[in-house]
Amino acid sequence: MDKKKLMLLLGAMVIAIGTALAARSMFTGASAPKAEAAQLVPKGPKVLVAQRALPVGTIITADAISFHDWPKGMVQDAYFVEGEADMKKLLGTVVRYPITAGQPVTQGALVAPGDRGFLAAALGPGMRAVTITVSVQSGVAGFIFPGDHVDLMLTQSVKGEGESLNTTETILRNLRVLATDQSTESETANGKTVVHEFRSVTLEVTPRIGEKIQVAQTIGTLSLALRSLSDNQSELEHAIANGSIKIPDGASKADEDKLLASAGNRPQDGATSFVTGGDVSRFQRRTVPPKQGSMAGQAMAMLASAAAAHGGGPGAAATETVLRGPVVRVIRGKDVTAVMVGKN
Numbered sequence: 001m002d003k004k005k006l007m008l009l010l011g012a013m014v015i016a017i018g019t020a021l022a023a024r025s026m027f028t029g030a031s032a033p034k035a036e037a038a039q040l041v042p043k044g045p046k047v048l049v050a051q052r053a054l055p056v057g058t059i060i061t062a063d064a065i066s067f068h069d070w071p072k073g074m075v076q077d078a079y080f081v082e083g084e085a086d087m088k089k090l091l092g093t094v095v096r097y098p099i100t101a102g103q104p105v106t107q108g109a110l111v112a113p114g115d116r117g118f119l120a121a122a123l124g125p126g127m128r129a130v131t132i133t134v135s136v137q138s139g140v141a142g143f144i145f146p147g148d149h150v151d152l153m154l155t156q157s158v159k160g161e162g163e164s165l166n167t168t169e170t171i172l173r174n175l176r177v178l179a180t181d182q183s184t185e186s187e188t189a190n191g192k193t194v195v196h197e198f199r200s201v202t203l204e205v206t207p208r209i210g211e212k213i214q215v216a217q218t219i220g221t222l223s224l225a226l227r228s229l230s231d232n233q234s235e236l237e238h239a240i241a242n243g244s245i246k247i248p249d250g251a252s253k254a255d256e257d258k259l260l261a262s263a264g265n266r267p268q269d270g271a272t273s274f275v276t277g278g279d280v281s282r283f284q285r286r287t288v289p290p291k292q293g294s295m296a297g298q299a300m301a302m303l304a305s306a307a308a309a310h311g312g313g314p315g316a317a318a319t320e321t322v323l324r325g326p327v328v329r330v331i332r333g334k335d336v337t338a339v340m341v342g343k344n
Contacts, residue, residue, distance in 0.1 A: 044072030047104050048080035048087065054099040057124045059147040059178075060090055065105055078106040092146065094122040122178050123204060124265065129178055130210045131202045138223030139180075142197045148177045149227045149265075150203075152213070156220030158288050165288050169274030171216060174227065175267050176204040209267055 046067040054064060067082040075081065080090070093110040111121045119129055132152075136142070144150060152172040158165040180198040201224065205213065216222060277284025330337045 044070050045075060046070065046082040047075060048082075048085065048090075049104050050099045050101055053101050054095045056095055056098055057122050058095040059122065060093045060095065060110065061147060062087075062091060065090065070104065076104075076106075078108060079104050080107065094118060096121050119178065119202075126206065127204050128207055128210045129202050130205050130213050131200050132213060132217065132222055133200055134198070134222070134224060136197050138221065139198060139201065140224055140226050142180075144177055144180060144201065144224060144226055146177055146179055149174050149231075150177060150201075151175070151225040151227060152203075152216075153223045153225060154216050154220050155223065160288050163285055165285050166277040167274055169272050170225070171212065171272050172205075172209060173268040173271075174231075174265075175209075176265050178202040178204050204265075205267055206269070209269055212269070 047070040048065050049068045049070075051064055051066055054060075058064065065087065067087070070079075080087075089112075090110065093112045095109060096111050097109045099105060099109055111118050123129060151170050152175060153168055154171050155166075155168040158167065179202040181200055203213075213222075276286050278286030328339045330339060
């Protein structure tokens with residue numbers, strides 16, 4: 001190849017490289033500028049909004065509501081605006097209409113203590129309000145506040161022939177406290193909750209549970225046991241796992257929250273537990289002392305004898321009168337008499 005052709009080839013390569021570099025520079029310079037996302041910050045007053053879903057009957061606490069920025073053009077007259085509304089006065093009020101999480105709280109959605117229909121608004125559908133009398137000890141020394149959940153215990157002395165049977169049993173569980181005395185809100189001073197002794201407690205119950213409480217007050221002494229907040233959550237998870245609570249298909253998040261909140265506040269009737277004097281002291285009885293000549297007394301004697309024959313067990317202490325050997329039972333009307341006809 002002669003020098004002339006070689007020079008032309010090198011010149012063409014230089015021109016091609018220059019063209020490529022120029023094109024690259026042109027396309028890079030023409031790239032679109034970076035778009036910066038504009039942050040929409042509401043410019044307006046702060047209004048009171050719900051921190052979580054608040055179903056009907058919810059008692060307002062400090063962690064249920066708070067003030068948040070809200071667009072000025074969307075603020076309505078019914079909203080609670082910071083600087084104009086005192087949130088402390090709203091604590092203890094009751095939700096009249098359901099409020100979703102993040103929704104502004106309106107003045108018509110809350111009913112204050114002393115207002116007409118306040119207690120009725122605090123009750124869930126189909127529920128009733130029942131008031132019981134408590135002492136300082138049976139009321140957990142005043143450390144029970146509206147909105148807490150408690151268990152109800154009944155202490156009584158069952159009379160028989162001779163000694164009596166002392167016993168305490170938990171008859172009802174997960175009862176929601178509506179008010180203590182005539183107060184439906186907690187009093188605070190210097191940021192701390194003030195503890196007051198009270199003489200009466202108003203509970204939310206079903207009609208049947210209300211009837212049981214009225215009878216229980218005539219039987220013995222009632223006392224309260226404060227429940228842990230984690231108890232409701234664990235029992236709720238257990239109920240969902242075993243199918244006691246079923247969430248319908250296609251239910252929205254708001255419907256699920258409403259269903260779970262209702263289930264968590266539901267009183268529990270049945271599955272009672274009890275302790276007798278024999279579980280506390282060896283000098284106390286474990287079984288009811290039978291009365292001679294009555295059907296209940298004969299039945300208790302037979303049960304005690306059978307339990308002793310099989311090695312005994314909880315509540316199987318021997319009674320004072322134990323029939324051994326062949327027995328003939330003579331029935332005269334409602335009276336049953338056991339006559340021992342022989343001995344082993």
